[in-house]
Amino acid sequence: MNPQEWDHWLRSFLKRHPLKDPPAKLQRDYHRQVMDRILAPPVWVVRPIFKKPWTVFGWAGALAAVTAVLVLMPTPARVARQIDRDSQLFLETGELALLDSAELEQDLKEYDRIVLAEAVPQEPAREEALEIWEELESLEEIPAVDSGEDLEKELRQLDESELAIT
């Protein structure tokens, strides 16, 4: 088939098999959709959000309130971070980070007072020690020790006298 015959055949074939029409269900609202878009208001018209001036402040106040809540709200993540910071400070300094707590400071002072008081001997214990010392002083004067034998003898005597006291 030469090109002219081919061209002729193609044209006649396409006449017998033309392009289909669009489906009927899609054709129904074509015209209306186009006209709706044409007759709609221009897109550059922005309807005002604020109808009255005072609502600007209302919106600003609401926004500020929401922001404050979001910033200050103790979310789990925020609480966890605070706990981590406190733990770290405790490990570094040996003290809790909440030093501004007056109640805790008072507790710490009381704790220190109790601990220190227990470390220092009390008056009654001191008095007992003095009594024992006086009793020991009232015992016979221990002679000077010259030799080893004498030392053993003196020590034996001392033991016997201590046993007598107890």
Add this chain to the structure above:
Amino acid sequence: MGVGADVAADETEIIGAVLQGEKERYGELVSRYQLAAWKLAYSFVGDWEEAKDLSQNGFIKAYRHLGSFHGGARFSTWLYRIIANECKDFLRRRGRQPELLILSGCAGDEEGEPALDPPDPGAGPRQTAQDRELASKLARAIGRLPMNQRAAFSLHHLNGLPLEEVSRVMGCREGTVKSHLFRAAQSLRRVLA
């Protein structure tokens, strides 16, 4: 005064009225070219829904730029050019081949209508089946043509536009259109041989 001149005068009157503020008159142009615009877009993209959107966009764009329509050509030529450009941009954005065209009587024709009366009334069912298969192959081959060849082929052979109007729609010389049509026919001949 020929029919074409009457149509052109009528269109000029409608366009003038629309520019004066009678927006509803534009609906007359929509009604007149709706089907042709839709089929034109379909011949490019091969999908009816996409073609509907693209052709509607073409109508909207033509309305918005109606003030720049000088009347040197017919409104339909100007409209088809807008739609052809919309379709080309769409195909470029999508970055893939357009869907398969459905020609009447070929496989995929949902309504299953037979082709128009064959030239040989005694063709019989075998010939009809062969025609059907050939139409399917042709539709696939048209879908694979390069953009410019497909555009020229669609406008001239599938939409019935004369060469002069095709050249105006494509924005090139008539000789260029003929060249595109010749190459398209060669490609199709190789596929169907």
